[in-house]
Amino acid sequence: METIRIKDKEQKNAAKEAEKTIQPGATITGSQAVMEALIAEGVATIFGYPGGAIMPIYDALYDYTNRLEHILVRHEQGGIHAAQGFARTSGEVGVAFATSGPGATNLVTGLADAQIDSTPLVCITGQVFAHLLGTDAFQETDVINVTMPVTKWNYQVTDASEIPNTLAKAFYIARSGRPGPVLVDITKNAQIQQFEYPGYQRCHHVRSYRPKPIIRKEYITEAAKLINEAQKPFVIFGQGVILGQAENEFKTFIEKGNLPAAWTIMGESALPSDHPLGVGMLGMHGNYGPNVLTNECDVLIAVGMRFDDRVTGRLDKYAKQAKVIHLDIDPAEVDKNVKTTVPVWGDCKETLPLLTALIEKKDRAAWLQVFAAYAAEEDKECIQPEMHPKGDVMSMAEVMAALNELTNGDAVIVTDVGQHQMVACRYAKFTKSRSNVTSGGLGTMGFGLPAAIGAKYGAPDRTVVAIIGDGGFQMTLQELGTIMQFGAAVKILILNNEFLGMVRQWQQLFHDKRYSFVNITSPDFVMLAKSYGIEGQSIDQRAALKAALKTMLDHDGAYLLEVKVGKENNVFPMVPQGSSVAEIRLK
Amino acid sequence: MKQQYTITVYAEDQIGLLARITIIFSRRKINIDSLNTSSSEIPGIHRFNIVIDETEEVVKKLCKQIEKQVEVLKAYYNLNDEIIWQELALYKVPTSQVTEKMVVERVLREYGARVVSINSDYTVFECTGHREETDRLVKLFEEYGLIEFVRGGRVAIIKSSEGFHKKIKEFEAREPGEEVVENEYLSEQDKVFSM
Structure with missing residues (x-):
């Protein structure tokens, strides 16, 4: 078994410098131009899968393997999710390769996920020869039109001379402004073609x-005035703070104004979990206080978030009493869902300091106390019973609590989608930004394992824990093969409740317990991992939990730990669909 | 309240952009009533006119989504009284009916129609105007055995617009890129725009 460890970055840079880039005026192929573009853009890692129409690019890659690390995934969906995970932890553009036809269509889920979660990606797909376009050639799909609604930009290259400029534009568009996925489709003739x-x-x-x-500036002034006059201001923030690398600016802003701040699932980890002004998570399974008090605050300050329906609940009953200040880089987000009193367009890295300069220092102890009171009630009614469940069966929350203790909140937590995702996001502690990697907007089951692989390449020095349900894991478990071959030291924590838990929860609460196809059987996950050469164990006893987690974290390399948890546990609090955030249920 | 809005989009002339724009409408299940693409006063910049029936709130959001597309420079929306607009229609009528029964002079004078082509089998009329004007002729020609009717997309000029030249200069001033080709009339804006 070939095990290539993630190379030391410095070593890689040295190797890079040793190589000479191709000089202008040289005659090269389109495929070589692709490699040169990737190197010029600082790309070091590519996730991909070869095939007929992208073979010239893979042939060129053969000469660049000392400068470009290519991770052969087991499915193109795994490749693009890995590129997403890479982008999320590193802050750089993730790169994925796929061939034409099925290779390209397998990227669609990841593109949609990256589009809705603003993840910078450049995907390069091979395409049939230009003269075959539109002839239903073998493995021909109109990938440009298929991916149009799920890309920030896409373009088909049919001539090699277009490659340098197109890729330069692709990287610029992917990473600038509100980031997003870009797809460049290159016909095989352009890959082969020689040009100057x-x-x-x-x-x-x-x-x-x-x-x-x-x-x-006038809107900044107006916004500051509203904040200064507010008795009960409330800040809600999303991934914009992370994407804008504005974590410090944001912290300074809330600290100066003593402003309570709650995060969306995508904004989580931008502020350390133990920050005294961090009041918790928003949304359907968020914390009690932030949801209820959204409908009691007098000024709502939204920073880099887009008022998803999972955050707002019933929109016509959302924060109607409040004046709304919305800071966002994307003008299309302002007034899209929630009517804004003062829009503050711009990059929050720039707008937050301007706003901070104008706001007054205020003591807001009484208002913060209101949040604390709600937090205490949630702790008593919801969190304590979850952390210390009666009986022998473990809860997901206590697994998270034990994990927090061992990682001290320093790990990157990658989640899949479902109950475990909500519990992980509710209970995980974070000390660093870019530590919460989850499929927030699209809710893509199967995201977790491949995204964790990419996350590890994006943050090779950090511990990456993939928390995945028994359902989601079975959607992309083929990526265990990628771990086997390339050795990404991902800690896989499967929380197995033998159900598609979130759907089951809804069926219980809203469909009269008619459990329609949510009972899912699983293979022996540990044996499965072992067949891929990955160590692992399965536990169902509380007494074994801490030691098992420690073994997983201490193990040199990837590890799979399956924890059997309560089958019919529900995630609470919960804002039922169609209810207002104030109607959040504690049980 | 739903009203008829005309959206004017200025964009780079790029393959596939039309699809990127139209899926913004179809995704929201909004029917496009009329669509026209043409070149604009600035070489290399294309102009789309899109007519829809919607509320202002929806139209505003649509325009923001359109402007979000990388190749789109700007999208404006206007009510009918804010624009000068025309639609062109062609009508094919049997020549026998035209010569034997129709008072052709009346059609030409009252309806502002023109005859584009006459042969022994059929005659083609053309009419340019607002929707109700071109519709009126459909009714009339139906009495004379209308064979074929087609109406083109709406083309519209925004009354208050000074052309797109100034706008594109503003963009370029902020982030200089390629040179914009000069339009000689726009240096004499005061003379041209007396509205």
Whole structure:
């Protein structure tokens, strides 16, 4: 078994410098131009899968393997989710390769996921020869039109001379403004074609594209006035803080104004979990206080978030009493779901300091106390019973609590989708930003395992724990093969409740316990892991929990731990669909 | 309240952009009433006119989503009284009916129609105007055995617009890129725009 450890970054950089880039004026193939573009953009890791229409690119890659690390995934969906995980932990653009036809269509779920969660990606797909376009050729799919609604931008290259500029534009668009996935489809003739290389120039401008709206100072002033006059201001923040690398600016802002702040699932980890002004998570399974008090605050300050329906609950009963300040880089988000009193367009890295300068220091002890009171009630009614369940069967929450203790909140937590995701996001502790990798907007089951592989490449020095349900794991478990071959030291924690738990919970609460196809059987996960050369164990006893988690974390390399948890546990609190956030249920 | 809005989009001339724009409507299950694409006063920049029946709130959001597309420079929306607009229609009528029964002079004078082609079998009329004007002729020609009718997409000029040249200069001033080709009339804006 070949085990290539994630290389030391410094070593990689040294190797890079040793190589010479191709000089302008040289005659090269389109495929070589692709490699040169990737290197010029600082790409070091590619997740991909070869096939007929992308073979010339893979042939060129053969000469670049000392500078470009290619991770052969087991399915293109795994490849793109890995690229997403990489982008989320590293902050860099994730890169995925796939061939034409089925290879390209297998990217669609990941593209949709990256689009809705604003993840910067550049996907390169092979395409049939240009003269075969539109002839229903073997493995021909109109990938440009298929991916149009799920990409920030896409483009089909049919001539090699277009490659340098197109890829420069692709990387620029993917990472600038509100980031997103970009797909470049390259026909096989363009990959093979020889052309005179003009050199590579990074793109910094596209005439019709304005990644950052102009900051309007008058709105900053108005927003500051509203905050200064507010008795009960409340900050809610999303991934915009992380994408804008504005964690410090954000912290300074809330600390100066003594503003309570709650995160969306995508914003989690931008603020350390133990920050005194962090009041918890918003949304359907968020914390009690932040949800209820959204409908009691007088000024709601939304930073880099998009008022998803899972956050707002019933929209016509959402924060109607409050004046709303919305900071966002994407003008289309302002007024999209919630009517804004003052829009603050712009990159929050720039707008937050301007706002901080104008807000007054205030003592908001009484208002913060209201949050504390709700937190105490949630703790008593909800959290304590979850953490210390009666009986022998473990709860997901106590697994998370034990994990927190061992990692001290320093680990990257990657989740799949479902009950375990909500519990993980509710209970996980974070000390660093870019530590919570989850499929927030699209809710893609099967995201967890491949995203965790990518997350490890994006943050090779950090512990990466993939928390996955028994259902989601079976959607992309083939990526165990990727771990086997390339050795990403991912800690896989399967919380097995033998159900598609979230759907079962809804069927219990809203469909009269008619459990329709939510009972799911699983293979022996430990034996499965072992067949891939991955160590593991399964536990169902509380007494074994801590030691098992410790073994998993201490193990040199990837490890799979299955924890059997309560079959019919529900995630609470919960804002039932169609209810207002104030109607959140504690049980 | 739903009203008829005309959306004017300025965009780079790029393959596939039309699809990127139309899926913004179809995704929200909004029917496009009329669609026209053409070049604009600035070489390389395309202009779309899209007519829909919607509330202002929806139209506003649609325009923001359109502007979000990388190749789109700007999207405006206007009510009918804010624009000068025309639609062109062609009508094919049997020539026998035209010569024997129709008072052709009346059609030409009252309806502002023109005859584009006459042969022994059929005659093609053309009419340019607002929807009700082109519709009125459909009714009339139906009495004379209308064989074929087609109406083009709406083309519209925004009354208050000074052209797109100034706007694109603003964009370029902020982030300089390629040179924009000059439009000689726009340096004499005061003379041109007296509205």
